[in-house]
Amino acid sequence: MYKIKVNTSYVFNVSNEDSQQLDTVETAHNQYHILQNHTPITAEIISADFNNKLYTIKVNNSTYEVDIYDALDLQIEELGFEIGASKQVNxxxxxxxxxxxxxxxxxxxxxxxxxxxxxxxxxxxxxxxxxxxxxxxxxxxxxxxxxxxxxxxxxxxx
CATH class of the missing domain: 2.40.50.100 (RNA polymerase II/Efflux pump adaptor protein, barrel-sandwich hybrid domain)
Known part of the structure; x- marks a missing residue:
């Protein structure tokens, strides 16, 4: 299960099954054609910050900032800790x-x-x-x- 936050305002919960049900074809590097409920969608990954799980995605000519929270991030959040707080990475x-x-x-x-x-x-x-x-x-x-x-x-x- 993933929690997806779009433009710091909208939150969606997405399961692995949900993402696998999308009919997606990569048309070029970081560009995709998606068919959802018989509706065509064009998507492009403009920038990706894998470490911070932050992405800028263009969908049908609209640009969105997307944060992705995985199971570990969600568990940390449930425990009441701020994600990334007091980290000392060596x-x-x-x-x-x-x-x-x-x-x-x-x-x-x-x-x-x-x-x-x-x-x-x-x-x-x-x-x-x-x-x-x-x-x-x-x-x-x-x-x-x-x-x-x-x-x-x-x-x-x-």
Missing amino acids: NIKAPMPGLILEINVKVGQEVQDNDALMILEAMKMENVLKSPRHGVIKSIQVKQGQTVDKNSLLIEFE
């Missing part, structure tokens, strides 16, 4: 298998929260991996063009 791991397209930082570089660290291509999408906190890059464990497995160590913070 390393970045690959959220999924993919190809390192670009590395935007160097060892010893100081980064701020949400700075773009690297781009990971996975499932035909470019995912910008952003810094979860302010810190200094201790090490970079990958090189541009390298393929990585899920949970592979990418970057360590001091």
